[in-house]
Amino acid sequence: MDGGGGGGGDAxxxxxxxxxxxxxxxxxxxxxxxxxxxxxxxxxxAIPLEYNLAGLNAISFDKGCYVGQESVARTHHRGxxxxxxxxxxxxxxxxxEMEQKVSPGSEVIEAxxxxxxxxxxxxxxxxxxxxxxxxxxxxxxxxxxxKGQQDVKVKAIRxxxxxxxxxQDHQQHGVQAR
Numbered sequence: 522m523d524g525g526g527g528g529g530g531d532a533x534x535x536x537x538x539x540x541x542x543x544x545x546x547x548x549x550x551x552x553x554x555x556x557x558x559x560x561x562x563x564x565x566x567a568i569p570l571e572y573n574l575a576g577l578n579a580i581s582f583d584k585g586c587y588v589g590q591e592s593v594a595r596t597h598h599r600g601x602x603x604x605x606x607x608x609x610x611x612x613x614x615x616x617x618e619m620e621q622k623v624s625p626g627s628e629v630i631e632a633x634x635x636x637x638x639x640x641x642x643x644x645x646x647x648x649x650x651x652x653x654x655x656x657x658x659x660x661x662x663x664x665x666x667x668k669g670q671q672d673v674k675v676k677a678i679r680x681x682x683x684x685x686x687x688x689q690d691h692q693q694h695g696v697q698a699r
Contacts, residue, residue, distance in 0.1 A: 544645060551648045554608045554680045561642050561650070570602045571652060576684060604639065605687070607658060608678040609649040611667070618647035619673055628668040629653055629675050631661045638665060653677060659688065 556562045556572050569575070609629075611619045627641040629651055638661070639653030658665065658677035665675040679688055 547643075547645050548648060551643060551645055551650050552608055552678075552680075553682065554606050554650055554678075556606055556642070556650065568602075568604075571604045572606050573683075576682070576687070602687075603654055603656070604652050605655050606642070606650055607639075607653050607655075608680060609641065609651050610676040610678060611644075611647045611649065612674050612676060613672060614674065620646045622647075622670065622673050623649060623667055625649075627670075629658075629665055630668045631657060632664045632666045632671060635668075637668070641667075651675075651677075655688065 550557060554573060555577065562572050611623050613619050623641055623644050625641055625643055628637050629639045629641060630637055636657070638657045639651050641649050641651040643650045659679070662677050665677065667673040667675060
């Protein structure tokens with residue numbers, strides 16, 4: 522199921538004659554930052570590159586014609602995508618997982634400045650996904666929390682399948698901006 526993106530070769534193993542709980546697949550997607558459907562990829566609002574669709578080989582830069590193709594291609598070739606869909610883990614001050622404390626639509630903020638870093642899109646137990654500004658998500662990862670629930674800390678996770686340049690670009694731009 523890897524197909525070049527999204528799984529790092531460790532797709533969920535399911536015996537063909539067994540029915541699995543759908544939450545197992547949802548957890549697999551959440552841990553890897555792979556969105557699915559119009560509830561996670563909002564129609565008319567989503568920018569395909571922010572949802573990692575190029576890394577999942579869901580966008581062709583060689584063929585086809587689609588609405589927004591020019592802006593998607595221009596952004597891709599410039600190489601700076603400021604927000605991306607990231608796997609998230611919700612923990613307390615001691616690093617212990619916090620189950621069922623966060624709901625989709627919750628704002629992720631940087632605690633010391635109260636600045637919005639992004640929004641949670643999907644949750645399951647102590648796991649989730651959110652569309653976050655990459656530079657702030659990784660630079661301030663120790664101080665991210667849910668707005669209005671400062672006891673719920675947010676850990677942004679870089680998926681293993683991500684190309685290394687996705688985080689290097691932000692590290693380089695952050696150094697240049699200083």
